[in-house]
Amino acid sequence: MSRVVITGIGIYSTLGVNLEEVKNSLYTGKSGIGIDPDRDAIGFRSPLTGVIPKPNLKEYLKRRDRVGLPDQGEYAYLSTLEAMKIAGIDEDMLLKEDVGIIFGNDSSAKSVIEASDTIRLKKDTTLTGSGSIFQSMNSTVTMNLSTIFKLRGINFTVSAACASGSHSIGLGYLLVKQGLQNKVICGGAQEINYQSMGSFDGLSTFSMRTDAPEKASRPFDKDRDGLVPSGGAATVIIESLESAQKRGATILGEIVGYGFSSNGDHISRPNVEGPAKSLEMVLKQAQLTPKDIQYINAHATSTPIGDLNEAKAIKSIFGDARPYLSSTKSMTGHEMWMAGASEIVYSLLMMKNGFIAPNINLNTPDDEVKDINFAYETVNTEFDTFLSNSFGFGGTNSSIIVRKF
Amino acid sequence: MQVMSKEEIIEKINEFLVEEFEVDADAIAPDADLKNTLDLDSLDYVDLVVEIESNFGFKVKPEDFTGIITFQNFYDYIINKVESK
Numbered sequence: 339m340s341r342v343v344i345t346g347i348g349i350y351s352t353l354g355v356n357l358e359e360v361k362n363s364l365y366t367g368k369s370g371i372g373i374d375p376d377r378d379a380i381g382f383r384s385p386l387t388g389v390i391p392k393p394n395l396k397e398y399l400k401r402r403d404r405v406g407l408p409d410q411g412e413y414a415y416l417s418t419l420e421a422m423k424i425a426g427i428d429e430d431m432l433l434k435e436d437v438g439i440i441f442g443n444d445s446s447a448k449s450v451i452e453a454s455d456t457i458r459l460k461k462d463t464t465l466t467g468s469g470s471i472f473q474s475m476n477s478t479v480t481m482n483l484s485t486i487f488k489l490r491g492i493n494f495t496v497s498a499a500c501a502s503g504s505h506s507i508g509l510g511y512l513l514v515k516q517g518l519q520n521k522v523i524c525g526g527a528q529e530i531n532y533q534s535m536g537s538f539d540g541l542s543t544f545s546m547r548t549d550a551p552e553k554a555s556r557p558f559d560k561d562r563d564g565l566v567p568s569g570g571a572a573t574v575i576i577e578s579l580e581s582a583q584k585r586g587a588t589i590l591g592e593i594v595g596y597g598f599s600s601n602g603d604h605i606s607r608p609n610v611e612g613p614a615k616s617l618e619m620v621l622k623q624a625q626l627t628p629k630d631i632q633y634i635n636a637h638a639t640s641t642p643i644g645d646l647n648e649a650k651a652i653k654s655i656f657g658d659a660r661p662y663l664s665s666t667k668s669m670t671g672h673e674m675w676m677a678g679a680s681e682i683v684y685s686l687l688m689m690k691n692g693f694i695a696p697n698i699n700l701n702t703p704d705d706e707v708k709d710i711n712f713a714y715e716t717v718n719t720e721f722d723t724f725l726s727n728s729f730g731f732g733g734t735n736s737s738i739i740v741r742k743f
Numbered sequence: 744m745q746v747m748s749k750e751e752i753i754e755k756i757n758e759f760l761v762e763e764f765e766v767d768a769d770a771i772a773p774d775a776d777l778k779n780t781l782d783l784d785s786l787d788y789v790d791l792v793v794e795i796e797s798n799f800g801f802k803v804k805p806e807d808f809t810g811i812i813t814f815q816n817f818y819d820y821i822i823n824k825v826e827s828k
Contacts, residue, residue: 401765402787464793464804465792467793468786468789
């Protein structure tokens with residue numbers, strides 16, 4: 339079995355469009371949440387959303403490579419470019435080696451809806467254009483990036499709701515551990531647009547705190563009233579330790595465990611047992627005890643039931659160990675398909691720079707979990723082991739542990 | 744749509760070809776090879792259909808381009824379509 343390390347990370351998020359910007363936002367507790375006035379106009383309950391700049395890829399890619407990219411594909415291209423630069427992966431290496439790609443993505447609604455609108459209006463499918471099909475499929479990110487970067491290893495997309503990004507890293511980890519791949523570009527991508535969020539808004543799951551958008555996402559706080567949809571893309575390049583050491587790559591961390599479970603319960607209401615099982619499994623896989631974990635990046639999205647049940651699950655497994663706990667979704671909003679990957683990037687930035695990002699807007703936790711060691715403010719501390727949780731609709735759970743190498 | 748002269752049609756065609764296919768306007772000449780100059784692959788003909796509909800308001804099919812080699816062939820094809828509307 340190979341040991342599996344991380345040699346490249348990249349990010350394009352509501353907290354910044356590169357690692358440096360995002361690190362600073364995490365440290366200062368900056369919110370990436372704003373208002374989309376269009377959502378009010380078309381009947382959304384909540385206009386709150388993560389806000390991200392639209393990339394302009396003309397200087398990076400030729401037309402044929404751009405026309406198949408939806409919003410989240412553009413974000414993923416830029417986060418992957420940054421990660422490949424950090425990892426020292428260049429065109430020459432991609433020609434010589436079979437590098438794989440596994441990304442989490444679970445929708446491409448805007449492209450699907452725009453194509454459907456065109457067909458209804460024009461009564462002609464050709465008028466949807468040549469890029470529409472490649473923008474519309476769930477595998478859009480991996481099909482586009484594998485073509486752009488000429489990748490020749492494993493190539494598929496993980497659709498596992500809001501745990502997609504985390505499972506992508508978990509599956510990449512297993513492939514490298516088994517010796518089937520030396521390098522896999524993992525990550526998660528999430529579109530930000532009203533088309534992808536209307537039906538989710540309809541479930542009354544989004545925060546209505548529109549008077550102060552930056553305070554709307556407040557995981558674990560007693561006054562939380564729902565999540566804020568968000569997005570972007572994050573890339574995590576994983577590699578066998580042997581391969582990384584052979585080429586002298588900088589090792590950002592080692593993945594030491596991947597735990598998972600399925601609740602076997604309600605489609606949208608999370609429980610305690612499923613996440614607890616995933617936590618038990620990841621600790622066992624990593625051969626670590628709760629006291630070895632110094633920081634947990636929670637899944638917590640700012641929903642009343644989800645946050646409480648996750649906190650209960652963590653309490654049931656970690657008991658007196660009391661690692662620091664924060665949800666970076668307090669700043670980013672819920673990055674959904676991307677979140678499991680971005681939160682590994684955020685936690686790696688914290689570990690490298692000696693701090694734990696605050697769970698902003700957390701004033702008073704629920705009584706049942708008030709003894710948890712929440713990071714209410716930025717904590718300046720060196721740490722060497724963290725755990726990241728991601729859960730999704732259908733009760734899919736994923737937990738990953740990373741250690742400093 | 745008001746009646747366009749042949750020159751106006753050609754100017755409009757050149758404008759959308761430069762914009763959509765990101766080629767230098769100087770590369771476009773009546774005798775130049777359309778496919779090679781614009782670096783068209785089979786998928787790009789779909790976008791050519793979209794541009795024609797968007798700019799001239801009529802629908803064509805990608806297979807209609809068989810036999811069109813030069814820009815002049817393409818201009819003639821569009822002019823003929825516009826004039827027969």
